[in-house]
Each structure stands twice: as C-alpha cells, then as structure tokens.
Amino acid sequence: RRAEFAAIRNLPPTTRDGLRTTLMVNAGLAEDAAGLDLSGADGIGLFRTEFQFLVSAALPGRDAQYRLYRQVLEAAGERPVVFRTVDIGGDKALPYLSDTRDEAENPAMGWRALRLSLDRTALMKAQARALIEAAEGRTLRVMFPMISEPWEYEEARSLFEAQVEWVAKRKGVPSRIEFGAMLEVPSLAEMLDQLLPRIDFLSIGTNDLTQFLFAADRADPRLALRYDWLSPAILRFLKRVANQANAAGVPVRVCGEMGGRPLEAMALIGLGITNFSITPAAVGPVKAMIRSLDAAAIRAKVELLLAKPPRDMRKTLTDWARRHNV
Ligand code: PEP
Ligand code: MG
Numbered sequence: 001r002r003a004e005f006a007a008i009r010n011l012p013p014t015t016r017d018g019l020r021t022t023l024m025v026n027a028g029l030a031e032d033a034a035g036l037d038l039s040g041a042d043g044i045g046l047f048r049t050e051f052q053f054l055v056s057a058a059l060p061g062r063d064a065q066y067r068l069y070r071q072v073l074e075a076a077g078e079r080p081v082v083f084r085t086v087d088i089g090g091d092k093a094l095p096y097l098s099d100t101r102d103e104a105e106n107p108a109m110g111w112r113a114l115r116l117s118l119d120r121t122a123l124m125k126a127q128a129r130a131l132i133e134a135a136e137g138r139t140l141r142v143m144f145p146m147i148s149e150p151w152e153y154e155e156a157r158s159l160f161e162a163q164v165e166w167v168a169k170r171k172g173v174p175s176r177i178e179f180g181a182m183l184e185v186p187s188l189a190e191m192l193d194q195l196l197p198r199i200d201f202l203s204i205g206t207n208d209l210t211q212f213l214f215a216a217d218r219a220d221p222r223l224a225l226r227y228d229w230l231s232p233a234i235l236r237f238l239k240r241v242a243n244q245a246n247a248a249g250v251p252v253r254v255c256g257e258m259g260g261r262p263l264e265a266m267a268l269i270g271l272g273i274t275n276f277s278i279t280p281a282a283v284g285p286v287k288a289m290i291r292s293l294d295a296a297a298i299r300a301k302v303e304l305l306l307a308k309p310p311r312d313m314r315k316t317l318t319d320w321a322r323r324h325n326v
Contacts, residue, residue: 005284009040013287019295021269023287024080024277026255028052030068033075035280040287043079045277046203046255047072049127050086058096062126069134080141082180082203082277083131085124085156087145089116091219108211108218113146118155128163136172143180143203148187150195153179157198182255184208189241196248203277204241206256210234229258230267230317232309239271239306246272253277262289263317266326269295270302292326 013021024045027033033044052060052068060068072081089112093100104110117124131140144156157179167173181188181195184205188195196202206229211218213234214227228234238254245252253275258264260282266289268276274295278286301320310316320326 001288002284005288008284008287008291011287011291013042013290015269015290015293015295017294017296019269019274021290022253022275023283023290024082024253024275025280025283026277027072027280030071030075032280033072033081036076036079039280039283041079041280041283044072044076044081045253045275047081047083048087049083050088050092053086053088053094054092056096059094059123062130065127065130066134069131073134073138080139082141082143082201084143084145084182085114085117085127087113089113108208114144114152114156115146117144118152118159121159124156124159125163128160129167132160132164132167132173132177133171135174135177137175139176139178140174141178141180141201143182143201145182145205146184146208147181148185150188150191150198153181153195153198183241184212184256186212186237189237192241192244192248196245196250199250201251201253202241202245203253203255204238204273206234206238206254206258209237209256210258213237228314229261229264230313232306232313235267235271235302235313236306238268238273239302242272251275260286262286263314263321265289266293266298266321267302267317269293270298272299289326294324297324 013023022042024043025039025041026046027044028048028051088094089100090107090110131142144153147153164173178200180201180203181199182203182205207218216223216227242252252273254268254273255277259268259276260278262285265276265286
C-alpha cells in the first residue's frame with residue numbers, strides 16, 4: 001500500500017463527488033516542517049510548541065523560540081502553520097520550572113496549558129513576542145490549548161495583542177494574525193455562541209476532548225476498550241459543534257488522533273468536518289480513503305445512524321465502507 005500512497009502524494013484530498021478536504025499534519029520539531037513535502041500535506045495544523053520546552057535542559061529563551069518558529073515558517077513556505085501556545089504542566093512537567101513539578105492527583109485536569117500560561121504571563125509574553133517576530137510580514141496563526149471558558153481565550157488574545165503593539169514599536173510584525181481556540185474541554189462547547197464571533201478558527205483536540213467527555217484517562221490502557229471515537233456520544237457532540245461553527249462561518253479542524261484513522265475521518269466527513277491535522281504517517285491512508293469516498297453519501301448515512309444509533313457503530317460504518325469500496 002505504500003506505493004499506492006506515494007502515487008497519490010501530489011494529488012489533492014478530494015472526494016469522488018468533488019469535495020476538497022484539507023489534510024494538514026501535527027508537528028513539534030523543526031524537522032517536521034522539512035518533512036512537509038514528503039507527506040504532501042497542506043500545512044501544519046498543530047505545531048506543539050511545548051516540544052522545545054520538553055527537550056530543553058533549561059527554559060528556552062525568546063531567541064531560541066524565535067529561531068525555531070522562524071525555521072518552521074521558512075520550511076513551510078506558502079503553506080499555513082498553526083502554532084499552539086505551550087501545553088505544559090500536568091503530566092508534561094518541566095524539571096526547570098519548579099511549580100510544574102507538583103504531584104497533582106489528576107494532572108490532565110490540572111494546572112496546565114493555557115491555565116498555566118495565564119498565571120505565568122512572563123512565559124506567555126515571551127512566547128507571544130517570539131511568534132510575532134518570527135512571522136514578520138506574513139500571516140501568524142496561533143491557538144490556545146485547554147480553554148474551558150471564553151474569558152480565558154479573551155485574556156490570552158489581549159495579552160497577545162498587547163505584545164503586537166510592543167513589537168510594532170521596534171520592528172516588523174505579521175501582516176495578519178489569525179487567532180484560534182482549541183476545543184478540548186467540553187464546557188467550552190456550551191459557550192460557542194459567545195466564542196465563535198471572536199475566533200478565526202476552531203480546532204477540536206479529540207484526544208483530550210474524548211477523555212473529558214467520557215471521564216476516561218487517555219493514557220490508561222485498561223480503559224482503551226471501554227470507549228470508542230466512533231461512539232454515538234462523541235459523534236453527536238462533534239456534529240453539534242460542527243453545525244454551530246459551520247453556521248457561523250468559522251472553519252473547524254480536528255487535530256486529535258481521531259482524524260488520522262481512515263474510518264474515523266470518514267465519519268467526521270459525514271458530520272461536515274473536512275479539515276484535519278493528523279500525524280504525518282496517516283496522510284497517505286486518510287487521503288486514499290477520501291479519494292474513494294462519496295461525501296454526500298456518507299453525510300446521509302451518518303445522519304441516519306445518529307438519529308437511531310446502531311449498537312455497534314464501528315461495525316456498521318466498517319460494513320458501509322466495504323460495500324461502497326471506500
Ligand atoms: C488533543 O488533545 O486532541 C490534542 C490535539 O492535543 P494534545 O494531544 O497535544 O493534548
Ligand atoms: Mg490536548
């Protein structure tokens with residue numbers, strides 16, 4: 001199948017009935033950007049900036065951050081890169097930041113990501129300036145992780161905008177900035193009417209979202225078989241979110257591992273989600289699925305299945321895919 005994936009590397013991820021989807025990759029290292037040509041992806045939909053922090057022996061300074069971001073943007077060229085501000089804390093403790101080393105009982109639900117960034121504004125400001133300077137003259141795309149309520153997004157955005165003003169007095173700034181929110185905490189879904197008018201894009205982190213929706217630790221193998229990305233609860237949840245975002249004209253992307261599995265990606269297209277950021281190795285298999293899919297047919301099928309969910313959604317969708325040569 002590898003030859004098959006290589007053969008479609010330079011072909012677009014367009015369905016049989018002409019729907020152009022977007023396939024981007026998740027990344028975290030400078031080398032990942034260099035690999036963009038290899039995967040034939042449309043860009044980087046999730047750049048996990050915390051990787052640099054996790055592999056460093058000391059807190060990476062603004063210059064080190066700037067150099068990395070610049071390198072990634074240069075390698076990506078015309079293709080978009082979405083930088084996520086650091087998701088540290090919780091189980092991603094940093095040895096050189098003492099207050100991230102506490103032993104929280106539920107680190108995933110703890111003081112991490114944007115929660116930490118909003119409390120440690122010096123860290124956030126340094127990162128904002130590094131990003132703003134690195135994207136001088138081009139579009140900067142930035143998103144915030146683990147937002148539970150719209151005020152957190154507003155605070156992060158204001159902080160960023162203040163840094164744009166600061167940098168602008170000294171040097172060049174991005175020609176445009178797009179701000180996005182990650183939806184990975186279920187409470188945010190209840191506040192979308194407030195959030196959507198304020199964001200340029202929404203990125204659904206299905207890894208964390210699933211664990212919080214099901215109250216099931218994503219890292220505990222004993223729970224792995226107890227819930228499924230294709231369960232009706234997740235699909236219904238995502239459908240409501242996608243409908244609301246689509247109605248508001250806000251682009252939605254799925255950047256969790258769910259989108260990197262062909263059957264799951266097929267179901268997501270059935271929900272009206274057509275933009276994915278996935279692990280580079282999944283681009284070939286997901287693109288092959290998309291190019292064999294009739295988007296209108298899967299939409300109609302998923303609509304029926306969600307109205308009256310079968311006992312085994314996975315099996316039902318697998319059978320459907322097989323019957324339709326997907
Ligand atoms: C997610 O939670 O789905 C996500 C993309 O972020 P991470 O996997 O880095 O937590
Ligand atoms: Mg996450």
